[in-house]
Amino acid sequence: MSIVLPSLSGEKSETFTAVSKFSAPVRRPVEPLGRYFLAHASRTLRGHTWSEFEKLEAEKNVKQIEENEDDDLGDEQQSEELLAHDPREWKSADLYAVLGLSHLRWKATEDQIRRAHRKQVLQHHPDKKSASGGLDQDGFFKIIQKAFDVMLDTTKRQQYDSVDTNADVKPPALKSSYDFFEAWGPVFASEARFSKKQPVPLLGSSDAPKDEVDNFYSFWGKFDSWKTFEFKDEDVPDDTANRDHKRYIERKNISNRKKLKQEDNKRLIDLVERAFSEDPRIKQFKEAAKKEKERKKWERDSGSREAAEAAAAKKAAEEEAAKKAAEEAANAKANSKKAKEAAKAAKKKNKRSIRGSVKDVDYFGDAAKADVIEADVDALIERFDDVQLSTYAAKVKDANADAVKTAFTEAVAELSGAGKIDTAILKYFV
């Protein structure tokens, strides 16, 4: 059955009308074989003398089939430190850098990983190195193989990507000045990779409509991340002799994972809250909503417009005042928050210097007991209140061994005097 053409509707004076151009072609090499290629060749060549220019043009912009574009994939040079990384500690190496993929990271496809891995094997295989007279070192090669194992196993790769903070885009520094969209857009684009639900709404631009922005914040408010923290596990010893120890490590790992996961969720919530509070669109929408409400009211009360205007003026003034108050409150809050943070930092510092003091005086010449001493010091620190912390921190600062010891003995006395410590748990300062 042959194709029937549509009938002409209305009068048309033109017999031909050009409407639009057809899509740009792509230049590709055809395969120079077979009868029809030969016909193509003779058609192209027949009666034609091609100018040098045309010939050169024909060599340009040809679609490459074999990927020379990323022929340099995996050619990244590894740093000396990385090459010398202890293979037993392979987990702490930057595994993407190991494969020469630090520019791609989680974006690297399986194919790219395979190709980059091949490159690394070619370069670092121990056989290769010894055959070409190089050093017979296979430490880095072991790390390459570990990295490859991780990257090709979907589960393991997810675990690694979960903790690969090198790939994160950091939020803008708090007190710097920045364009909201330029600074935050990439942060969300980067976090989006962890969402179980894809696609993920992105920040968008300043002219995004309200429902899009709302959708964005409601999605991110309920962000469900697939991050997991197995990669940070302590290795579980596989000697069956010490089963209790094994179980202990396992339990510790599980609780550590939970903790890290909670921390990470919190981090993201904070991030979204901060962005929300800084988002100029949210402010705009609030204002617009307010205006709309006013307009409606104004319309309703159009009979007593004057009164309404007066009220509006009053309201504006009130709002101004409220805004100011809010700002002040926010400032005060920020200040107190800052103060709190400062106090927290000071506390941390004090703890650190108390803890460090015993090491600085070489554990009173009793380095063999370092563990016991440190345990005691930790026990003490735990029981210090803020005042005590700073007092004792001052006492042990730059002090000699005797002074430090005295300080700690004093501390023990003070704490036990106050009933805050049971000296029985102490092993050294008794």
Add this chain to the structure above:
Amino acid sequence: MSAVIGITFGNTSSSIAVATQDGKVDVIANPDGDRAIPSALSYVGSDEYHGVQAEHQLVRNAKNTIINFRDFIGKSFDEAETAAPYHVGAPAVKTADGKIAYDIVRDGNNELITVDEISKRHFKQLKDAAEDYIGKEIEGVVLTVPTDFNEHQRQQLTSIATDAGLKVLQLINEPSAALLAHLSADEDRLLQDKIYVVADFGGVRSDAAVISVRGGVLTILATAHEYGLGGDKLDEALAEYFAKEFEKKTKVNPRTNARSIAKLKAESIVVKKTLSNVQTSTCSIESLAEGLDFHTSINRLRYELAARQPLSEMTSFVEKAVAKAGLDNLDIDEVLLVGGASHTPKLASNIQFIFPETTTVVAPALDPKALNPTELVARGAALQASLIESFDEDEIKESLQPIVVNTQHLTKPIGIKDAEGNFQSILVAETAYPIKRSIQVTNGESASVVVELYEGKRTIKETVVEAEPVSDEDSEDDYSDDEPEVKKELVYEAGSKLAELTLKDLKPNSKLEVTVNITQNGTLHLSGRELKQGSVAVKGEITSA
């Protein structure tokens, strides 16, 4: 018989073919009677063994047996994957100038044989076999190369063949050669516009190319390569299975000594090939380890289970190539399986499984008329050799210039809308310029009609196929899960309108012709006319963005 031949030189095996007068192709057997000639040479005493005879030496004389050297051509030791996992035969060493060679003992003396030299000796053996068969001196040869052979490797291969006394007429890509052979087996095939995946599963590597065929002209849209994946992986899986069996029976581990491993591997290859044809095979190895013989039998299912991993990797490899071309499995009209490992029935059925029913998978296990996949590439090369036999060197060179080869290709199909509003394609995407195509249409009952030229828009139509109602009798064992099956179909719709042309004052049901012609410089000429003496065509032209 003509004296020009096609040669395909693989890492694992090589083939020679020659086109006969009537357009058929003979694949040439060497003096051992092999058409798939192992690319292997071995040195025993002062003798050189080639092909199967060399391969047999892998058990007794592995150190002086050279295999798997093709991919090293034109590569330095540092570039090549010499430390590959398949460490069989003489190991590759680095020469003083950074190249790759093999250190062997011949007649009591050490001899360093470079990759170029061993390849040359291999070519000489192939040339002798061909001359022996044809009965005259070979005048020219078309060689095939993988698509990722770089310019330097191509030059090096040409000069090696030349040194071996072969005049190289042209180098062509392996997948294109294979496809040419397949297309030429049936005159209609060459002129059907289709998209093919040519998937080549050799011994030590797998290669795939997505190729569009438009008006008999082939264009490669994408390629994929996987080194280390191939028939050897199937042998390994089988060898491991046998090793376990042997261990269970005898408590002796046969994997600890090189000779036992070589014996296992050799027998595994035989068993694997047998299981491509029949359902069960025996396996017997004299004195496999510690003087103990091994006799067992295995059925195909068990083998497929043992080799599941590499088989599924091969299957997904094909999909990867499709994805690299930016296409969907639905876009693929045919998958042509090439290479020795493509004899494997399970591989063919796995691949058929991932493609829709509209895609034909060409493999001996699915279609007894399919050409032998091991021979396809050589056949294509032989056809090309006979096609260009009469051209002189300059003419061939001229045809290979970028100005001829690098041509513009349409990115979207172009066609017209019929009375029902459906898009009717005239030119498909990836058609190379210049091209001219006509279709016949009619005006039906209307006196005046309009030819509306459109670009096609690719859409995937999904229809839910109602599960067949399960009849009562067999409902017990015929348990169907409730997932409704969704059938996907590739449909082109009219996209953006390009031009319009009217044809008036027609008698009902006249025969009309619409022609689209895109010239070398990219101008599209549209014309429509009534198919009768003295009719005047309506014409117009547009250009591309």
